[in-house]
Amino acid sequence: MKITYKGDYALKAVLDLALNYGSIVTIHELASRIQVPFKFLEQVLLDLKKGGFVESKRGKIGGYFLAKSPAEITIGEVIRFIDGPIEPIACVEKGYSGCTDLYKCVFRKIWVDVGRATSEIVDNITFEKLVNEVQASTEAVVYQI
Amino acid sequence: MKITYKGDYALKAVLDLALNYGSIVTIHELASRIQVPFKFLEQVLLDLKKGGFVESKRGKIGGYFLAKSPAEITIGEVIRFIDGPIEPIACVEKGYSGCTDLYKCVFRKIWVDVGRATSEIVDNITFEKLVNEVQASTEAVVYQI
């Protein structure tokens, strides 16, 4: 798994929408809050829409909002959709001719293991969990003042 | 972690040298056995040499051989040296300005976890282990005949 900027931005965008679940958020607000180039974020959001993670409303008072509750979205789903398969090497998902050689691709099963271990983590973290974490940390800051 | 062809070839090369531990192997033999472009493999082997994984002997009857015993080399060491850090995103090792924002980079600790889980696997697999696996599988085939 390699997380690109696009994937990173997508996760931050979904997190922001999760933090604002119930209201509608413009790309502009989002872009300034999560510090991402506006035009790039536009594309990321269109992708997230195609993936069924977010919905949008056009026109004045338009914007984006989550298509499901934060509890129903995991970071694994998002990162897979935006950045592709979790596995560290293509041979784990595809045919990969290299596996026909003498060594019978002894490495393949290792990459499968790595993929599983990674999935174990990212598929069990929902945005609800992350929202709670963020809120707990910001509350903690408030109490310190 | 993303494993490139170079990393894949490096692992196969080390495995081949491990299977032939004790003897010296030419790039040519290696290239034909592990099915890798000769000139590309040359470079990979030079890198592996810089990394201290292999040694070489020039001239006639020259070739490559492991610098340490297969038991002393893990696939984690090799892959890190050839393909860079295990972590799925740069922010885990570097500064990464994105972490200064409101959300305090809630994702960062997840990537650290993923990196740890991956390391757990790849740092505990030595080439001795792989050699045993390969030999067991080829023996099994022999018995079947």
Added chain:
DNA sequence: ATATACTCTACTATGTTAATAGAGATTATA
């Protein structure tokens, strides 16, 4: 000497990533 084999540097083609640009479509509201 010479053949064999490693060493080193440079080059190139291809693809991906990150970002920018701009015209178009939709909708609330004055």
Added chain:
DNA sequence: TATAATCTCTATTAACATAGTAGAGTATAT
């Protein structure tokens, strides 16, 4: 209905990484 705000879609580009190729140079056994 005009208009401003907002999402939608396609194209383009600069920079970088990857995968592979090329060729001249150096070392060594015989």
